[in-house]
Amino acid sequence: MKKEDWINSILDSASEIEAVEANPYLFNKITSRINQPKTISKPMVKYNVGWAVAISLVVALNVSSLVIYKTKIHKQTESASIEALSNEMISTTNYNY
């Protein structure tokens, strides 16, 4: 079938959709919901769990990156000071002949 004819047939199928009968028990379900006694519920703080997880991940990543960076800097500083000390020792070594 040609493309345009096919597209038109799909769009025209909208007019072929018949209305369906509602569930015959719908009215009973609605009236029982309306007649349910109101329960006093404690207000709960709603939070979006998905966003909480995502934000926690971001914070955790940032904290771990900071820790790794600080550890690296500390190690670099330590090795630099060890190197400086060993250079000093070499230059001041006394040979007692």
Added chain:
Amino acid sequence: MFDTNHKKVSNICLNILHNTEDAEDAAQEVFVEVHHSLEGFEDRSALSTWIYRIAVNKSFDLLKAKKRKKRFAFITQLFHPESGEQLHDMPHFDHPGVILENKERSQILFGAIDKLASSQKTAFILLKIEGFSQKETAEIMRLSEKAVESLLQRAKEHLRTLLENYYHERRI
């Protein structure tokens, strides 16, 4: 009020939600809301127009809630990849009001309608599937008739593009 409007409300919910159980839940929500808010109804529109507007809004609220759950299910799957469980699969919609020989076409149509923006989707469903007039649709959506006409035009253009892509992908 229930007898006059329940069939239309159920069908509006069904055509937006593409799921019989969800549509029934939404229809219940609609009439519970109507019952609670009837005192505040100000007669600015016809009662049925107001009820159908609530039906559209409740259906989209439920649709958004389902999409949020689907997003969360994706995040939890990152932590449990072996589960492989599709909690919120959206299968092709088999509308109960469609006869057998038209099933495939209506499934393709509903798949495309699902991709429209909510305002275009509402306009298309109310005008082309529910059979409301442009005036009635404008009252339900609280828009001008020109705005509704423009929404329908954009919906049709968007649907054509989606169907063209589908046609080329499936090489029909």
